[in-house]
Amino acid sequence: MNGAAPAAPFIIVEVPGDPQGKKAHESRYVRGNPTTGRKGFIHNYLPAQTADYQNHIAKCARRAMVGKQIIGPGIPFAMRLFMMMPVPMSWSKSKRDAALAGTLYPTVKPDDDNCSKALDALNGVVWHDDSQRVRSLLWKEYGENPGLIIEVYLLP
Numbered sequence: 811m812n813g814a815a816p817a818a819p820f821i822i823v824e825v826p827g828d829p830q831g832k833k834a835h836e837s838r839y840v841r842g843n844p845t846t847g848r849k850g851f852i853h854n855y856l857p858a859q860t861a862d863y864q865n866h867i868a869k870c871a872r873r874a875m876v877g878k879q880i881i882g883p884g885i886p887f888a889m890r891l892f893m894m895m896p897v898p899m900s901w902s903k904s905k906r907d908a909a910l911a912g913t914l915y916p917t918v919k920p921d922d923d924n925c926s927k928a929l930d931a932l933n934g935v936v937w938h939d940d941s942q943r944v945r946s947l948l949w950k951e952y953g954e955n956p957g958l959i960i961e962v963y964l965l966p
Contacts, residue, residue: 818963820887821936823874825867825958829893831924833860864931867958871935881937881964888945890961893925894953909952922948929960936962 835854842850856864881887895916897909908914926946933939944965 819890819961820881820964821874821878821962823867823871823932823936823958823960823962825870825960826955827866828896828956829920829925829958830859830863830928831920832864832927832930833857833924860928864928867928867931868935871932871960875936880935881942881962883938884942885938886942886944886965887937888947888963888965889943890947890963891922891926891929891949892959892961893920893922893948893950894956894959895950896956897952897954910954912951914952916950916952922950925958932960 833856836857837852837854840851840853842848893916895918897906901909905914909916926948930940937943
């Protein structure tokens with residue numbers, strides 16, 4: 811099995827700001843109106859915070875995709891995701907330095923799974939559908955500039 815990604819990424823999307831995970835859909839009951847015969851129903855929706863974050867990701871991706879074609883259906887790709895977490899302001903200088911040197915790991919939320927789910931925002935922007943992703947690699951570390959760095963590689 812050849813696990814190496816091609817030398818040059820197809821695209822790099824940088825998303826500034828604290829990484830966030832995709833929150834679960836919320837639901838509410840909308841009452842019916844017996845006089846009009848309208849039945850009640852359950853309305854499912856994405857929480858506003860998640861929708862805003864996904865819009866931010868898509869906007870950054872559209873900026874990076876200028877002059878490039880979307881990865882079409884059936885074309886496999888690999889992705890490297892770097893989650894750069896903010897260093898807490900309350901930490902001492904020595905603890906902060908250790909975090910930025912990579913000797914202290916961010917075992918804080920969001921987790922990689924929920925953060926990856928937020929990348930659904932790239933469906934229809936960078937790739938046709940994230941089901942085309944056949945390889946993923948993740949780094950979660952502290953950084954001076956929190957955010958996501960998404961590298962996408964076309965596979966032969």
